[in-house]
Amino acid sequence: MKKKVLIITYYWPPAGGPGVQRWLKFVKYLPGFDIDPIIYIPENPNYPLIDESLISEISDKVTILKQPIKEPYKLAGIFSKKSSKTISKGIISDNKKQSFIEKIMLYVRGNFFIPDARIGWVKPSVTYLEQYITQNNIDTIITTGPPHSMHLIGLRLKERLEVKWLADFRDPWTTIGYHKQLKLTKISKEKHIALEKQVLNTADQLIVTSFTTKADFQKITGRPIEVITNGYDYEPVNEFKLDSKFSMAHIGSLLSKRNPEILWEVLRDLIKEYNDFSKDLELNFIGAVSEDVLNSIKKNNLSNRVNEVGYISHKEAIVFQKKSQVLLLIEIDSEDTKCIIPGKLFEYMVSNRPIIAVGPKDSDVEKIIKQTNTGAYFGYDDYESLKTTILGHYKAFQNKSLQSHPIGLQKYSRKQLTMRLAELIK
Template identity: 30%
Template sequence: FFIPDARIGWLPHAVSLGQHIIQTERIDCLYSSSPPYTAALIARTLKRKTHLPWIAGFRDPWTGFLSTPVRYGIAKKIDAHLERSVYAECDRLEVAWLGIAKDFQKKYPDIDATKLLHIENGFDEADIPAVKFERNAKFTLCYTGSMYGKRSPERFLDAVRSLVRQGKVDPAKIELKFIGRFGSNIMPLFEEPTLKAAIVVKPYMPHSESVLELLRSDVLLLVVDDSSDSAEIVPGKVYEYIGTQRPILALAPEGAIAALIRETQSGTVANFRSQSEIEQAFLKYYERFWAGETLWEGNAEAIKKYTRREAAKKLATLVHKLVEIHPPTFHDTHQ
């Protein structure tokens, strides 16, 4: 039972160390990134002590989000009070996806919404080596990440299995790689006889190796959680997928991810509840691969703005503006 999260024990030491750093390094602006939400409370305390401008960054919403604890009674009220105080006291609220901004405005319509700024997660070009691989002997599709609960490959596997039974796909000519952590409800799905020989399951691996697995593949599989919140969520992995310049087969609802993939022309979106759409998308790439056609058709200019370099420029510009508005005169860290 920790509010807002299990990192709350960091707060006293982090504030003390933060005061020392601000004083010795002559810091002009504060930036926090959450979750963990304790990071925002640390920054809030430092702002109160120093009066420095503060940008509160959020990768996910706070209360009521699908990955945050369900709270009741006094615990729920305390958590909401902390959330509100952070939103109200920060100078700017930077969000990684627009759904966070919508969540903020819905919960707290009385707090000034002009402080909101959307800066996408983006991908780091340095994480994606410029390497070339031999053409795969089989049409190779890859998924990296975790799967559990409402995130499942079941509909995708059903679609591919259907194509095999229709005689449109030869299971000996495909390889389906699943790399990461998979729940006990997921592993049996990989054992069904029709596709078992085509499926390769690998455990979690270092990020650099995972990126190489993506680059060795012909198509990347993206599976969005079957949840009402999914339409607004854009995980950081989506940008990394785009950065590899491998076409994405996305099983997703209409929403932020679908719009991003269409804007960047980085793949095909199939409704995750429509087996026929999934079949069509898979078959398109399968047939084009065996016809020797180019699979990647991404829009380089559209993709460029989603690099971490561009995101850093936006953040740096914001910092400079805030420092101009709130020029530091002294850093009082002893209040």
């Protein structure tokens, strides 16, 4: 008989973006390890990104529970549809460029909705799930955040019922980069920290996606912590041809602070120095791009090389990963972002295309790229080495020999990662 486990998550198809992929794939493979996943999600969520194609990946045998949620972002849209939409996507303008409305919305979001805008869903969810868990003899629950309100649902259920609780942190809580932009008062900061500490010290098992996050959490709690990174799945794609241009693709949001000016400067200088490079370069941005990034690109005379594709389905993004000559991975240059390992990294790694990553030095991403031999990693001041690497890739492109040579990728497959999760559940 399969073991039943209740998974409490906000993001679920038709939600798009990286937040949905992790548990969609776990749920796909858990039945193969004698675990029957039951999903609890909001009935009427306000997802900033939609990807209808992901619905086809959900087995019709999976039990899905839904309860209504009151979404403050919908109300905020009455005052400023643009600001509410960008903030819900995590795109926050630089302080000096924020409008008055955006400043007010950030202040309200940070201080009136703790830990996040889905806090109002906690109480009705606990009432509903307490009865469901009791009636269906469920002894294990999993919460996954952000939004970290999901962990508060787990916390309240743990207080009321004798259940095993696994808390999965796809991103950190109080140390994540955007947390500092929420204009928190001292009291609000203390409340966030207190809630985080309570969750970390109450859950039976903590799961994190990076070793840096594990080390940070170990300073707060003695509870067991397991690192289960995101990973890749084998994605069938139709026939495709490599781009004829020297295409460099970034898949995902390019936030205001995720702006590698050193990269734009290198590309500007290579265009000046090499006529062929000037003719061949193409920049493809798949996902939202902030005005700050576009302005930096314009300043370096690269705007005519840019193709803003915008948000596309996950399946379409996989095709871009496989046909692009080079894949770009950009992270904010901050101590807080050393622990961030984007889910797309693992899909990049199996695309057979070389990765060029720019981010904070000594990050978890840097370690993984070096261990798997899937690309090159640069700090925000590594001008010469970045320039040399891009020029080397361009020459290999001209010789039709540009590709990556990965090693040791199997441990990052979704099935292998689910096996490790199953061991924790049992």
